[in-house]
Amino acid sequence: MEVRAVLAAWRERLGRELDAAIDFWTRHSHDLEHGGFFSCLGRDGALYDDVKYVWLQGRQVWVYARLYRTVPRFHRPDLLEAARAGGEFLLRCARVGPGSPKVAFALTRDGRPAKVQRTIYSECFCALGLDELGRAAGEPRYRREAQALLEAVVRWVREDPTELGCPVLAGTTPHEPLAVPMMLLCVAEQLGDGAKGQLGELEAWCTRRLLSHLQRDGSAVLENVSPDGMELPGCLGRQQNPGHAIEAGWFLLRYAQRQGDLALAARAIEGFMVQPFRAGWDPEHGGLFSFQDVEGLCPPQLEWSMKLWWPHAEAMVAFLMAYAHSRQPSLLHLFLQVAEYTFQRFRDPEHGEWFGYLARDGSVALTIKGGPFKGCFHVPRALYLCEEILERLLQEL
Template sequence: MDTARLQSHQTWIREELDRCVNFWLKNGMDPVNGGVYTCLDREGKIFSTDKSVWMQGRCAWTFAYLCHLYGVREEWLAASKSCLDFMEAHCINREAGNRMYFTVTGEGNPLRQRRYCFSEGFYAIANAEYYGVTGETVCLGRARAAYDLIWELNNGLIKDPTGLGPKTIPETRSGRALANPMIYLNITSVLRRVDPEQEALYTQRAAQCVDEIFRYHFKPEMKCTLESVGPNGEFRGDVTEGRVVNPGHDIECSWFLMEDANRRGDRELHKKAQQVFDQAIEAGWDHEYGGLLYFIDCLGRPPEAYEHDMKLWWPHDEILIASLMLYRDTGEEKYLDWFEKTLDYCKSHFSDPEFGEWYGYLRRDGKPTEPPCKGSTFKGPFHLPRMLSMCDQMLGELLEKGKG
């Protein structure tokens, strides 16, 4: 183990984390209405005042998580609470069973409701993490209620109170989405950490999520994990939706699974998670320009999404987390190679030391889309600070091990 090399990576990551956090504290936080603006250009100037509800929850979680890892700082805790309070006041549709909106105006007026439950998921982890730091039991109650609501909706135990119904006409086509069990598995890991009283419930639900991922979506014979399958895991190769592979999503899923495997002490599950990573990065890495492609077709046919060959920031964050976790857990040098190869790409293409934060969207050749942006409805203070803080911790573990 080259400890000097690992130390240099940790130094850069810590500096980048400071730049990232300061970018959002300086440019994103709304001192008037509360919450966070995330549609920011390269310099941090706001280009849309509409607010993403996902990002309110993600930002609240991020700053509480930083307090959990590094100790409470007043500006971090205040940022987290600002987003929590904004969500509570403006982002919950009380007339529709406490389902949450997808976007609201800067002042908090509702704009858009969507059928899936990710706003509720990020609200759950935000409240749980804040409870873990502050002990405010009202936040734990909110987290538990949202966690149960998602479970009931995803498993068809209640009818969606928004009345939106499924995305496609179920008599014609229904199916399963990988996002549901994998994101719920991650939500479960956060709640378990701060709420040991419900350990049995979290263990049960995590096990079901893992089972669904491998029973229905993981296709080792096809060397991929599919985003969308039939109700019983059927491969729908005659339509583009059925052939979609999102390599970054699969890689993110792999480290969620590794965390659960490590918690259980389950070596076989860890090996299967490792296989998810191996298949995804081999299929998705762009050998001509570098970086990870956004979408691929598992049969090599034309992907439907226009952005399929772009390079987005978050899949690269997931590679860095998963590859370093694999290196830490297995000691296999190929995973350190993937970590360093991806880190080099990110330093050269995503990082912006002049203004802080990462470009969100690159063309296939690695150049930022013009005009470049640092945030959007889907990009805020979440994937990057999560990756930087987690990699900082894992590098610290490896360096401690190297001393021994």
């Protein structure tokens, strides 16, 4: 089958799957009484818990607003209004207290703070969603709130982390998780829209920090490194997360493309995509492991051998983006490898959307469609981005 026919077939397949995913969330997740979205949904969309997770609220606002703004068939008033309702819920309820830049991790259905995490991720996803909502709705107030959140996060990460509430204990090993510069690079791209200036400096800083996780002469992406970019001893230092490495890879590739840096693009593809994918792919059952140990020891995470939805969604984006950049057939083959596995194993043709959690052999371990970590984000974002890339490729062929 010629390349154009393969790309066209996948464009149609991904488009239908994106429609089904959005249909699932619009039918089942909207809270018309209090605003915002439910994420704790069973296989058929039935609600099993009404806790609302702030980072998933921001993510769903981003998905709806981005689709409304950029994809003609989703330019629907109901989608924008749902995004606006989610954004207003965040503005009204997300912060843990008046004047505090910290936002909650979990809220009650009516928006009362129920849990706080000492991390930056809830704030980052609020910023993503509110900025995109401001663009889609043409209302600068949402984008101003997003900018304030980013400024707080940058202060916590680069200057003073005390507002996060994490005491520095005598025995704590200072370290930087890959997710911190990766998340900041994502938010900086969103808010800065690829522009130079203050956010351009932040993007460059994030890029340097991400590259420090590429260790062992470029053969391994380590999840945690020391603050000065060195490998750490013990399980903390040996930990690998193939999904994070691959997702960071396409963030880096996009940055390299904006900068016109072909050498960085090559490092992003080979170091952060190809090598982690080949090392993380299960040779016996297929699919990506959740965690690995760089020395081949047994990882301590109980779910290390499970196959989770989001690394596979991110790998689809990464390899299609890398193929569009370089036109190397091997990268298209990697996209097809992971896409076929993903559609075969995670997709639910009966009720729509994807299962999130598989056992090592690829059987469904949890039938839920959402929870504290899975919501309306990785699946629709990946499908949207892949469809967009395929449209461009088909126009160029």
